[in-house]
Amino acid sequence: MADAPANDAPYRLIDGVVFGEDVRVGSFTNLYGCTIGDGSRIGPLVEVQRGVTIGARCKIQSHSFLCEGVEIDDEVFVGHGVMFINDKNPRATTETGELKTDEDWQLLPTYVGRRAAIGSGAVILGGVRIGVGAIVGAGAVVTHDVADGETVVGVPARPLGDGR
Amino acid sequence: MADAPANDAPYRLIDGVVFGEDVRVGSFTNLYGCTIGDGSRIGPLVEVQRGVTIGARCKIQSHSFLCEGVEIDDEVFVGHGVMFINDKNPRATTETGELKTDEDWQLLPTYVGRRAAIGSGAVILGGVRIGVGAIVGAGAVVTHDVADGETVVGVPARPLGDGR
């Protein structure tokens, strides 16, 4: 384990992150309370929230957002501009008009299996499992589990060849 | 009214913004000439352009872009990576090849009603009204008005249950 990224880069906010060896982190990034495995690469303009786990030898590309509740296994590719979600009914406020706090919602955890690849611009809803070696097409909106080795595309995402 | 956000955070560009009380603004943000109501939260990596109005107790999440002409009522949730649009025929240049200026296009205003929620990765075309309490699904592309309390999903966005 290391207590900092392996590279220097300006304009990074890093707070309470557990780094593996040889992790590289780009600029304009906001990482806090997460764990990032050996050899992984985090691109610029990325936010990774508290409690996220990223495995070893992953690539998380620019403009992506990984929210609390996301677990990424080893050797996963997350493309550019990928958005993860962890809330089924996001609202700014409670029904009585107070800003929602951590106690006002149920976190939906998401798991991405080893060697999976998520295309750029994809959106991953909360509570899904993306299988080992699965592929999510660019721009897909994933609303259900993706089986091991399966490729899904479209909005909502469906298996490739499934009537398309 | 306050003349600055309630929180400190590095790497923010804030120019001519009217803040309500207790507004919090994340890092890597570019806010200018807009108005943000009491208690609202602006995430990191967000741009808000001149003339935008954001109500009270809203959450504008990371990686989102709010363009001139957008009016957001109170208690609205704007997810991560949401893009608003205000131009029907965007082009870089006029027909004579000059860079377009403010006089070369018609601004299409967009209104988002109280307690509406816009899912992550959604795109909102110019000139639409998103109703009070409406929900826009993650990754939807909104091309028409959304009624009060209605939920829309898909590309283009259609009411949930409408043949899907």
Add this chain to the structure above:
Amino acid sequence: MADAPANDAPYRLIDGVVFGEDVRVGSFTNLYGCTIGDGSRIGPLVEVQRGVTIGARCKIQSHSFLCEGVEIDDEVFVGHGVMFINDKNPRATTETGELKTDEDWQLLPTYVGRRAAIGSGAVILGGVRIGVGAIVGAGAVVTHDVADGETVVGVPARPLGDGR
């Protein structure tokens, strides 16, 4: 040619970029090894990779990502949050589990013709040609070539009027 943007702005990373005259570049940007023509505008929160060529009088809007292999002709509009892709089978690692390097993949070049306009939130797969004056709708996922003057929309992108 100039050796720097025409404007000042904080929080920019600019390395080995060839600038035309009067190019303006926003903040929170990461530009390296690319060429940008006279009068073009690069918005905030944008990354442009090595080897990209951007013509004259273009607008590249906020939150967009232009990868190696992208060639943008003159007077092109690239909206907000547009993601280009240059790899058909993105993976984090090789089959033997090593992080992929420049030698482990084939770059798919993309060309965008003069006066084309790409809507916000669009995703452009690698290896496509977007024709002169073509329009890509907001949120479209472009998987095939777009003819000169053609308008495409949807996921996957299809010509407007083609059964939609």
